[in-house]
Amino acid sequence: MSQQQPEQSQDVPGTTGAMDPKPDHGEESYRGSGRLEGKKAVITGGDSGIGRAVAIAYAREGADVLISYLNEDEDARETAKWVEQAGRKAVLVPGDLSEAAHCRAVVAKAVEEFGRIDVLVSNAAFQMTRDSIEETPDEEWDRTIHTNLSAFFHLTKAALPHMQPGASIIASSSVNSDNPSPTLLPYAATKAAIANMTASMAQLLAERGIRANSVAPGPVWTPLIPSTMPEEKVAQFGQQVPMGRAGQPAELAPVYVMLASDEASYVSGARIAVTGGKPIL
Numbered sequence: 001m002s003q004q005q006p007e008q009s010q011d012v013p014g015t016t017g018a019m020d021p022k023p024d025h026g027e028e029s030y031r032g033s034g035r036l037e038g039k040k041a042v043i044t045g046g047d048s049g050i051g052r053a054v055a056i057a058y059a060r061e062g063a064d065v066l067i068s069y070l071n072e073d074e075d076a077r078e079t080a081k082w083v084e085q086a087g088r089k090a091v092l093v094p095g096d097l098s099e100a101a102h103c104r105a106v107v108a109k110a111v112e113e114f115g116r117i118d119v120l121v122s123n124a125a126f127q128m129t130r131d132s133i134e135e136t137p138d139e140e141w142d143r144t145i146h147t148n149l150s151a152f153f154h155l156t157k158a159a160l161p162h163m164q165p166g167a168s169i170i171a172s173s174s175v176n177s178d179n180p181s182p183t184l185l186p187y188a189a190t191k192a193a194i195a196n197m198t199a200s201m202a203q204l205l206a207e208r209g210i211r212a213n214s215v216a217p218g219p220v221w222t223p224l225i226p227s228t229m230p231e232e233k234v235a236q237f238g239q240q241v242p243m244g245r246a247g248q249p250a251e252l253a254p255v256y257v258m259l260a261s262d263e264a265s266y267v268s269g270a271r272i273a274v275t276g277g278k279p280i281l
Contacts, residue, residue, distance in 0.1 A: 030060055031060065041121065041260065047076035056083065059088040080092055097146075122151065122172065163210055168259060168260045175273065221247065
């Protein structure tokens with residue numbers, strides 16, 4: 001059944017508390033079963049949206065979690081609360097992942113706190129809706145590339161020396177990776193590159209016993225949407241997919257759990273669509 005959000009807008013990067021309706025991150029619904037017991041995970045963009053849902057699920061499955069985020073302190077503290085309520089350790093690291101040095105600092109903090117990294121979830125992203133290439137500022141192009149794509153490279157490069165056989169790298173791609181929205185040109189380009197990079201990594205890292213996969217979400221109701229899209233597009237967001245609605249972050253988390261778990265020991269180089277029925281190529 002088709003669903004519609006009310007028209008709304010926020011300043012970038014957006015906050016969960018200002019959203020109507022509030023997203024579901026699995027706070028009341030996700031039940032863990034020890035699938036990630038004892039693992040140490042780094043999740044970028046872990047303060048809200050898909051990242052928060054993944055952090056909650058990972059903690060309830062038994063993992064300690066480092067949450068990297070830009071500056072949304074209130075959202076990050078809320079995510080940490082849920083991780084700690086699950087009996088796991090939460091480490092909060094604010095800062096700008098568009099800077100390579102900060103990517104390395106995130107990894108260094110994880111190693112300091114955990115001693116190793118078992119799961120790297122590169123999920124943080126930036127986008128902005130523009131009706132033409134000419135309207136896209138150069139600095140906005142650079143920010144999108146550095147935040148979405150370069151950060152994935154720098155995080156992975158820094159994390160690999162601290163990952164052992166059985167470790168997992170998971171990147172957030174998008175349905176835009178092969179069916180790009182014209183008004184999200186820089187974002188869509190980064191998401192295609194992320195899918196491609198992950199496929200390369202899977203081949204490069206197989207002999208080291210490290211797996212690399214990506215998840216391709218469709219429209220998901222997160223703070224990125226009301227903070228980067230016109231109000232009228234927010235109101236229609238998600239109606240374009242066969243299920244007729246935006247997904248909730250909680251509906252993505254089980255895929256990230258599976259890819260991080262030892263049950264996925266032969267899954268590498270995959271791109272898993274969670275798109276409400278819209279196929280990816």
